[in-house]
Amino acid sequence: MAENNNKSSEIKNPFEEMCEIYILFFDETRGHIPLLIYPSEKLIENRKFMRPIKYHPIWFLDVQEQGALDHIDLEYKKHTFMAKKFLTKSKRKKRRAGLEEETPETIVIILSLPTDLDIFGDDLIRNLTNEIRSNFEEKFTELIIAEIANEEIIKTPKIKKNIEKGKVIKTDLIKLIRNIGNNYFSKVIKQADASSIKKQKAISFLYLKGMDFSHISGEEALETFSSIKMFDPSKKSDPDLTLKTPFNITDITVIDDSQELEILVKKNNDKEYKDLRIIITHVKDFFEKELMNQVVDTWFKDEELLFISPIIPHINEYLFFIIEEKNKKKLLSKKIDLNFLK
């Protein structure tokens, strides 16, 4: 992989320590090849980080298969690797029989976050993918050509020109990623709605990393970064410290007679939800198979609903999702391990 010599990428961004972003493509002769790693391309030498990238389940799924799940996650050594895959147009002559110039390129974007902070991941990977696709869809072929050209031993003037083109595109891509990261994290912290958990987590993490947030608590806070109030020790704490997610699973029962799993879900707020998709899947050898995919047209205020799924013999791990249909936002995602229920 080409070393990124762009000096701008070396300027420390306060949010760089929060996540890593990998953009990769599928090379028909060499397999999964990184096109860009943000914030530092040196991560390619770090086996801890590259191992889950190369063996991420996203590589084994069709683009259509990831549809309902929005993104595919892998947890590895206290990091969550969230991935999205898409195809882009190609005009590149392929190096394998049976593939044509028009055969689309497979691009994968992976966002790695500490597992404790994966709450940020859903929106961030969606933003990243949308922005990168809309701004660089046409340029991926040139970037891939430059990446392949880097591997050539003899670099002709034409090859050198392609490499230069690739560097320019890569610089723009880094700028875009940095902007998305800056905007996203500052927005998350600025939000004044019920996302206080996100705010607190973000601030805690940034404090832990030694970042200075004194400007938030000072008078100038009104003019700058955030409307958030810093911790005031004179105030009494809220006795209810449970996470205020919109839904939570209140009971899970295994019905032995019928080999069914009953999942009781309670709504935690007064909001009435429309068109929620409920998906229950199980995982086997990295692949997810759907057991239930149903739409709840209206989930009324204070209502508890019961979802019943068949149990598959010898499968103990199931995934339960509640997804808002209109914006594909995941309102609840839980792993259910039958071993803990027995």
Place this chain on the structure above:
Amino acid sequence: MAEKIKNEDEIIIRNYRTSDYEATLEILKELNEKYDIGLKEEQWRQSSGLRQFKPNLKRITLIGEVKATGEVVAMGMLEAVRNSLGKYIGYLDNWSTKKEYIGKHVGKILAERAIQILESWGCESIRINMGYNVDKKIINVIGKIGFKPVLIVLEKRFDTEEK
């Protein structure tokens, strides 16, 4: 003695809540005594009457509550089952009214609401399973809201207790 429900506004038809558990269990016990519906108390749990979603099945338990007193006086389960042709058939099950409210129109109000719901779920038809020796009066009463006898169901019961 309960008075006749003269006006639909006097009764509230709503979804089952877990707080209805005791009242619904009593109603089901009465029903079981009379028609042997095969009720096992331990199988009717607090969550049993909640709206349920299962592959190819949706189920709701409707509750009839007297508005003035808050007393639960009737219940009925309705479910939509997708058949092998992909069409939904609605079923009314465990339909029962407290003894003192029988003949007071509570069941009729409940049934009309259930029909509305099953229609909105896209059911092609609605079926009610009844005992073979059911009183003809009941068939006549239900017939007034459009139900006609069309099927005979034969059943063989397994004695699961002995197993």
